Amino acid sequence: PVTAKPASTPVKTTTKYVNVSSGTLNMRKSGSASAKIVTELTKGTKVTVYSESKGWAKIKANNKEGYVNTTYLSTKKPVTAKPASTPVKTTTKYVNVSSGTLNMRKSGSASAAIVTELTKGTKVTVYSESNGWAKIKANNKEGYVNTTYLFTTKPSSTPVVEPTVKEIKYVNVSSGTLNVRNKPTETASIIVKLAKGVEVTVLSESNGWSNIEVYGGEGYVSSQYLSTTKPNSKDEKPEPTPPIEENTLIKFVKVNDGSNLNMRSVASTSASIVAMLANNTAVTVYSESDGWAKVSANGKTGYVSSQYLVNTAAETPGNAPGTVIKNYTEYGLTIDKMVDLQMAVNAQTDKSYQTYIREDGIILTSSTKGTVNGSGWRVRGGAGPDNWVVGSVSNNQSLTIKSKVKGSDGYYWYEVDINKTWVNASPEDVKYHLNPDNFENDPVNSFQFVKLSQSANLNAAEVNSRILSGKGILEGQAATFMTAGDKYGVNDIYLISHALLETGKGTSPLATGVMVNGKTVYNMYGIGAYDGTAVSSGAQYAYNAGWFTPEAAIIGGAEFIAKGYISTGQDTLYKMRWNPAGASTYGYATHQYATDIGWAVKQVKQIYNLYSLLDSYNLKMDIPKYK
Structure with missing residues (x-):
């Protein structure tokens, strides 16, 4: 007799529809x-859902299988809005690129x-503009x-006359590095970053x-950052201090209540006063000699008498007792899993x-020089493929x-200098900054856990004279920061520190x-940068x-921070940087304000010092706990 084969149990599936407000779903x-993106699905596409997790x-759609974000799936087919009978208002504009062509894309x-x-000069009809993108019709x-x-x-269309003679110039940036790009536009890919003083050969110049030619390869840089003379010549003043390292020695001002410690231009009681420091101000100490310490605080550098510096701060900053309330929030992730998620996004x-x-x-x-052999090469934090990728290098780049x-792995590896300011952090350094235990009991670094939804009730005149004096465009703007904080429910001390x-x-x-x-525009918090x-x-x-x-940038930026972060639960520096709730919910790193692992730590000393100006305050801290 023939034995019937057991019927296979069908996989339970559900039917859903793609529902995106604009563009397509990856x-x-x-x-x-x-x-990797398999395909793009338009609004209303019918999909078969096999399972949902994290x-x-x-799903399966259009005879292809893959994964999509569940946020953009709905059980009902979305209704396509009927076209409005009112004609759409349009404007006419023209394409203006310095070279090459402008890409028209399927979505913004x-x-x-x-x-x-x-091409340059193409006439286009503009239907709308939003978030830096224009919906247009052309050709x-x-x-x-x-x-x-x-x-x-x-x-x-007047042609630009290019120089026929190669010219030697030098990189001249006031800080940071100069990006060399593969095309003459700020949206082009970065080939390499050049430090101040690097010699380059200019082949041609056009539209800024x-x-x-540098390091054996070619690229494009903004002409304004090149000079015919090498910077740091005799007539140029040297930088006043080395850059602040995260682990530099921190000390605290100890003077009587109501008194100040004078920071002077040189190590002498007759020297001019650079700044006056309140009791318990945190200072970065570079060196100490003959009773004087070279320090920086509140954005200024100078010398103070060593006898008024102590190694430990009072329990709270300022001249009067403050109250600190600590709350602990548990997240469903281990610290090592958090590290893995951050390494995945570099x-x-x-x-x-x-x-x-x-x-x-x-x-x-x-024996001490070499050039990169081809494209696609990356450098690692150790001799072997099991080490993390620090960064990439380009073909013919000199090392x-x-x-x-x-x-x-049995290969020989060369230790090289890649001359980059920003690189991928090591797993150990990411873990150090992620671990709240490293900062909770630190008098300064614990301020990354302070809830930023409460006002500090600042004295505008005091903040202008002690903190914002000599701070460029921010000078005298204390009242504007206070207005912004009060209007949108954001701590004004945080706004000032963030802007600085x-x-x-x-x-x-x-x-x-x-x-x-x-039109001249301003951006004080680096939003969208x-x-x-x-x-x-x-x-x-x-x-x-x-x-x-x-003023519009200070107040408008505060609204962005409030709506995008503070009022949605990312209400501490730590949570703005790392977003543990988002990582726990979605299983990947998401909605983080910055990529710098030291972003929160770099702000806390300024915040701590601003609190030192207050007579009294209450601090609420929210400290993460991992498995």
Whole structure:
């Protein structure tokens, strides 16, 4: 007799529909925002859902299988709005790119598919503009383009005369490094970063960009950061202090209540006073000699009498007792899992590491020099593929060789200097900054757990004279910060500290004003200033937000921080940086204010010192706990 085969149990599935407000929904290879995109699904697409877990759904649609974010699936098919009978108001603009073409994309995203390329001078019909993108029609095609490259007047077609003789120039940036890009536009990819004083060969110059040759390769840099003379010459003043390291010695001012400690320009009681420091102010100590200490505090550097510095702070800052209430919040993740999630999104640091490249990734030009052999090479934090990736290097890039060692994989590895300011942080450094136990009992660093939804009731005159004096565009703006904090329920001390950090103490281009479409815009908190295109993207955000005065930027930026972070639960510096609740809910790193692992630590000393000016206060802290 024939035995019937047992019937296979069918997999239970449900039917849902794609429901996105605009653009398309990415179907990915696995349940991760960093996974490869399989296809893009339009609004209303019918999908078969096999399973849902941790915010991701395994689905089948259009005969393809993959994963999508469950947020954009609904049980009912979304209704497509009927076209309005009122004609859409449009404007006419023109494409103006310094070179090459402008990509028209399928949606308002730099990762969206390219519909066509538009040449300089192309006339376009603009339907709408939002978040730096314009919905347009050109050459009988519709799509989206970056608003930075659209202007109301048609660009001149007069050819630019390029220099025929190569010219030697030098990188001259006031701080940080200069980005070399693969195209003459701030949205282009960064090839390498150049330190101040690096010699380059200028091949041509056009529309504010210089085509240069450096380290054996070519690229483009903004011409304004090149000079014909090498910086740091005799007529230039040296930097007053080395950059502040996170682990630099911290001490505290100890004077009688109501008194101040004078910070002087040089180590002498007859020297001019640079600043007056209140009792319990935290200072960074660089050196101590003959009864004087070279210190920095509140953005200023000078000398103070060592006898008025102590190693430990009072239980609370300021001249009168304060109250500290600690609350602990548990998250369903281990600290090691949090580290893994941050490593997956390349958490950044300005710390220097020993970096290594495999022997076949470099061509030796001498015993101490070499050039990168091809594209796609990365350098690691140790000699072997099991070490984390610190950063990437480009083809023909020149590297200084420090040593040669046998790696864990049997290859030889060269220790090299990649000359980059920002790199991928090591797992150990990420874990140190993630672990609340390293900061909870520190009198200064514990301020990253202070809830930022409460006002500090500052004295505007005192803050202007002690903190904002000499701080560029932020000078005298204490009352504006207080207004912003009161209006949107954000701690005014935090707003001041954040602005001082993001604007380089009130001196950065975004803070002092950038011209966009003929109007000067300001951005005090670095909002929308994405890594790699900080000035252009931050300025475009400010333009779209209408921040045409410093005051508008201070107050408008506070609204962004309040609505995007403070009022949604990310109400401490720690939670703004790491978002443990988001990581616990979705299983990946999401909605983090910064990529720098030291972002929270770099702000707390200023916040602590601002609290030192108050007569009394109550502090509420929310400290994370991991499994």
